[in-house]
Amino acid sequence: MRLSPRTSDRITRIAGFVTVTLAAAFLLAPVLLTAVLSFSNDPYFGVPPDTWGFRQYETLFTDQIWRDALMLSLKIALPVGLLSAVIAVPAVFAIHRSRLPGRNVLHVGGLAGIIIPISAFAVAMYGVLADFGLLGTYAGLVLANTVLALPLMLVVTSAALSRIPVELELAAMVTGASRARAWFGITLRLLAPAMIGGFVLAVVTSFDEAVFINFIGGPGLTTLPKAILDSARLGVDPVIMAVATLLMVATSILMILALKFARSTDE
Amino acid sequence: MFVLYPLVKLGIDSFSTGDGLSNYAAVFESAAGRKALITTVIGSVIVAVLAVGIGGICSWYIRSTKSTFARIVLWLAVLTPFWMGTVTKNYAIVLLIAENGALNQLLDVVGLSGLDLLYTPTAVLLGMVYTMVPYAAVSIYGALLTIDDSLLSAARSMGASRARIIRTIVLPLAMPGIVASTALVFAISLGFYVTPVLLGGAQTPFMATFIQDRILTFFDYGVASAASVVLLVIAIVILGLVVALVGRERLVRAIA
Numbered sequence: 001m002r003l004s005p006r007t008s009d010r011i012t013r014i015a016g017f018v019t020v021t022l023a024a025a026f027l028l029a030p031v032l033l034t035a036v037l038s039f040s041n042d043p044y045f046g047v048p049p050d051t052w053g054f055r056q057y058e059t060l061f062t063d064q065i066w067r068d069a070l071m072l073s074l075k076i077a078l079p080v081g082l083l084s085a086v087i088a089v090p091a092v093f094a095i096h097r098s099r100l101p102g103r104n105v106l107h108v109g110g111l112a113g114i115i116i117p118i119s120a121f122a123v124a125m126y127g128v129l130a131d132f133g134l135l136g137t138y139a140g141l142v143l144a145n146t147v148l149a150l151p152l153m154l155v156v157t158s159a160a161l162s163r164i165p166v167e168l169e170l171a172a173m174v175t176g177a178s179r180a181r182a183w184f185g186i187t188l189r190l191l192a193p194a195m196i197g198g199f200v201l202a203v204v205t206s207f208d209e210a211v212f213i214n215f216i217g218g219p220g221l222t223t224l225p226k227a228i229l230d231s232a233r234l235g236v237d238p239v240i241m242a243v244a245t246l247l248m249v250a251t252s253i254l255m256i257l258a259l260k261f262a263r264s265t266d267e
Numbered sequence: 268m269f270v271l272y273p274l275v276k277l278g279i280d281s282f283s284t285g286d287g288l289s290n291y292a293a294v295f296e297s298a299a300g301r302k303a304l305i306t307t308v309i310g311s312v313i314v315a316v317l318a319v320g321i322g323g324i325c326s327w328y329i330r331s332t333k334s335t336f337a338r339i340v341l342w343l344a345v346l347t348p349f350w351m352g353t354v355t356k357n358y359a360i361v362l363l364i365a366e367n368g369a370l371n372q373l374l375d376v377v378g379l380s381g382l383d384l385l386y387t388p389t390a391v392l393l394g395m396v397y398t399m400v401p402y403a404a405v406s407i408y409g410a411l412l413t414i415d416d417s418l419l420s421a422a423r424s425m426g427a428s429r430a431r432i433i434r435t436i437v438l439p440l441a442m443p444g445i446v447a448s449t450a451l452v453f454a455i456s457l458g459f460y461v462t463p464v465l466l467g468g469a470q471t472p473f474m475a476t477f478i479q480d481r482i483l484t485f486f487d488y489g490v491a492s493a494a495s496v497v498l499l500v501i502a503i504v505i506l507g508l509v510v511a512l513v514g515r516e517r518l519v520r521a522i523a
Binding site for chain 1: 428460474495
C-alpha cells in the first residue's frame, strides 16, 4: 500500500511529536520528582509522601556530616578552578599563537580528558598519585580534579582566543604599547569573560566529581558527592532529596552564568 | 601532559606489575572480568544508539519547530541531565524506578503490575542514556545547524514528504556529525562508574565496578590497570576509526 504524501506526513509528524514528548518527559521527570519529594516531611521515602514540610532541609543544615562534606568540596573546587586557569591560559596561547612543535598534541591531550573512559582514567591517577605518596590526601584530590577540569577550561578559553584577532595586539604594539601592556591590556582583557566562564565550569566539574574520589580519596576525605553516594548506596534517605534539589538549583545558576560569560566573548 | 602522563604510566604499569601479560590474562580468564567486559561494551553500544536516537530527534525538533515554547521546553529537557550533579541524577532515577518509586505508583494507579527495575542492567542503561542524551543532542544540533534551510524548502516545494526529506537530505548531511557523536557517547559510556554502582547494585557487572573491586578490595593494581587499558584501547580504536571516517575536525567539534 502506498500512502499519499499528506497521510505519510501526518504519521511522521505524530510519531515525531509522541517520541519527543516522551523523551522530554523522561528527561524532566527525575528532576521534578526530586524537587517535589524534597518537601516531604516523612522520615522515610514514599510516593506520594504522607506529610509535607521542610524537615529534610532542617536535617540537612543541622547535620555536621553534610556541612563538613560541603566545606571539603568547596575547599577542593576553588583551588582546582584557580589552578586550571593558571595552567590553561598559557596553554591556549601555546596552542594558538605559537609554532611550538607538539602544540597539536597539547590540544588533543587536553580534549582527551573529556572523552576517555573515566574509570580507566581514575586507575591511572591512582597509579600516579600512589607513586608520589599522594593517595588519600587533600593535595592529591586537588591535583586529580585539576586534570579533570582542565580540558573544559581549555575548550572555553581556546574558543574565545581563536576569535580575538592577533592584529589587535600587534596594532597596540605598533602604536607604542609595550609587549606586556599590549598583552595584558588587550588580549587578556578580551579573554577575561571566557576565563571566568571556564573557571566556573571547572569549579562545578570538580564540585560534582564522584568517580576519582572513590579511587583516590581516603578516610576523612568525604566530599559532598561521595557523601551522597555513600548514603544512597545504603538506601533511600529522604535527606538526599533536599541536598540534590539545592545542588541542582546552585549548579543551574552557575552554569547559566558560565555560559553567559563564555558567550559574551562572541559579541 | 597532565592528561597523557598518567595514561602512559598506566599502560606501562599494566605490563610491569606481575610478569608481562599475566594481568591481561587475569582479566580475560576470570569469568567476572569477561562478563563485565561484555556487559560494558554491549551496554555502551546500546546507550550510544539510544542516546543518539533520542538526542538526535530532540535536536531536529529544536532545529525545525516554529514554536518558541516547544523549543525552550526541549532545550530545558535536553540540558537538565547535564546540569544535575552526577550522583544526584542517578539518585533521582532511583526515586523514579525504585520498588515503591514514582513509576510503580503510577503503574499501580492505572492498574498495571509494578516493575522491578532497580538493580538490573536495564536500570543502569536507563541511567546512562539519561546522562548521555545532552552530549548527543548538543553535538548533533551543531551538525544540523550546518544544513541549509533552502535545501529543505526546495524539497518541500517539490512535494517531498517529511519522512523523505529527513531520509534523503537531513540524515545524509548530518551523518558525519551523528557518527562522531555516537562514537563519543560510546567512549564516554565505557567508563561509567556512579550509574552502575547506584542503579546496578551488586549483581550487575560493569567494568568500572570490576576495576574498583580489584583495586580497593583486592589491592590488585596490576589487574585493575590491565582492565583499564582494555577499556582505553577499545575507546581509542573506536575514536580512531571515526577520525579516519569523518575527520578529526568533526570529532573535535562534537566534543566542543
